[in-house]
Amino acid sequence: MVTAWCPVCFLEMDYTVLLQKVLVAFFVIALSWKLIRYMCSLLNIEKEPVRVLVTGAAGQIGYAIVPMIARGAMLGPDQPVFIHMLDIEPAAEALNGVKMELIDAAFPLVKGIIATTDAVEACMGVNIAVMVGGFPRKEGMERKDVMSKNVSIYKAQASALEKHAAPDCKVLVVANPANTNALILKEFAPSIPEKNITCLTRLDHNRALGQISERLDVPVSDVKNVIIWGNHSSTQYPDVNHATVKTDGGEKPVRELVKDDEWLNAEFIKTVQQRGAAIIKARKLSSALSAASSACDHIHDWVVGTPKGTWVSMGVYSDGSYGIQPGLIYSYPVTCEKGNWSIVQGLKIDEFSRAKMDATAKELE
Numbered sequence: 001m002v003t004a005w006c007p008v009c010f011l012e013m014d015y016t017v018l019l020q021k022v023l024v025a026f027f028v029i030a031l032s033w034k035l036i037r038y039m040c041s042l043l044n045i046e047k048e049p050v051r052v053l054v055t056g057a058a059g060q061i062g063y064a065i066v067p068m069i070a071r072g073a074m075l076g077p078d079q080p081v082f083i084h085m086l087d088i089e090p091a092a093e094a095l096n097g098v099k100m101e102l103i104d105a106a107f108p109l110v111k112g113i114i115a116t117t118d119a120v121e122a123c124m125g126v127n128i129a130v131m132v133g134g135f136p137r138k139e140g141m142e143r144k145d146v147m148s149k150n151v152s153i154y155k156a157q158a159s160a161l162e163k164h165a166a167p168d169c170k171v172l173v174v175a176n177p178a179n180t181n182a183l184i185l186k187e188f189a190p191s192i193p194e195k196n197i198t199c200l201t202r203l204d205h206n207r208a209l210g211q212i213s214e215r216l217d218v219p220v221s222d223v224k225n226v227i228i229w230g231n232h233s234s235t236q237y238p239d240v241n242h243a244t245v246k247t248d249g250g251e252k253p254v255r256e257l258v259k260d261d262e263w264l265n266a267e268f269i270k271t272v273q274q275r276g277a278a279i280i281k282a283r284k285l286s287s288a289l290s291a292a293s294s295a296c297d298h299i300h301d302w303v304v305g306t307p308k309g310t311w312v313s314m315g316v317y318s319d320g321s322y323g324i325q326p327g328l329i330y331s332y333p334v335t336c337e338k339g340n341w342s343i344v345q346g347l348k349i350d351e352f353s354r355a356k357m358d359a360t361a362k363e364l365e
Contacts (some may be wrong), residue, residue: 215263
């Protein structure tokens with residue numbers, strides 16, 4: 001017996017299958033959404049706090065950098081921090097005032113605060129140490145004038161870091177003379193890996209970027225790959241031979257855009273070299289805001305990494321690259337990845353640059 005075809009039955013069956021498919025699709029979507037939310041919740045698990053030490057925390061740079069760290073400018077907006085602050089006994093009351101302000105600011109990333117004049121307590125378990133404390137440079141003083149006064153300070157702090165900091169502690173020396181203070185610290189903390197001790201030349205690097213930005217009237221973010229070679233002093237060599245500027249037509253060399261080699265080889269270099277002294281003359285105090293910001297930049301790029309195709313300047317332990325005596329703390333162009341820095345290799349060095357690089361190395365020697 002042949003069953004007659006029924007259009008109504010066919011349509012009902014078709015709708016039933018369609019409805020089943022829709023329900024299955026909704027179920028899959030709902031399940032997927034729940035899985036996505038679960039994965040996101042796992043990703044949003046709060047990270048372990050990083051312990052950051054700031055020495056000289058009651059001073060100008062310390063007062064400027066501590067809130068930057070607390071707000072996430074150094075390690076990122078999702079990285080909790082435990083802030084350790086150290087200063088000398090005469091500054092204890094001012095240091096406590098900084099602690100009170102940190103508490104009052106109610107920074108969500110801050111999970112704890114230590115404010116102390118005891119180097120051992122300050123260094124206990126720290127992952128990052130920003131060495132700002134030191135004998136201050138005053139108007140008319142060169143960095144060599146304060147060198148001897150800083151030796152005893154850095155011997156004591158190096159000993160405390162070596163014994164009590166975390167094994168992978170990263171150290172940034174800011175206090176001048178920064179290169180020499182970093183070398184002193186390295187000598188008195190031999191168990192800290194040499195690649196973990198650096199000094200701040202990012203301030204000079206940023207100053208060079210700023211001068212090119214002003215000269216060409218472009219955003220500073222469009223300028224990259226200047227280099228500070230050597231010592232954080234008036235002999236440093238700000239080099240733009242490999243620097244570029246982003247334009248509508250692509251990246252162009254700084255020298256091509258500036259079109260004034262006389263300015264780049266003389267006034268530009270002198271302005272960057274003498275910028276710190278010019279600020280002291282203007283403010284009657286040394287650079288604080290810019291130094292604090294640059295220190296945050298230095299640590300941020302060291303920990304998080306530098307953008308592809310971009311390098312920054314860091315005072316690091318020389319391995320002999322570019323003919324510089326091994327063992328000096330010398331500023332090089334570096335890239336950073338996974339918490340490690342590497343000196344940029346293979347850059348062409350002309351005779352003018354060679355002479356400048358050797359002169360600043362000689363001062364360090």
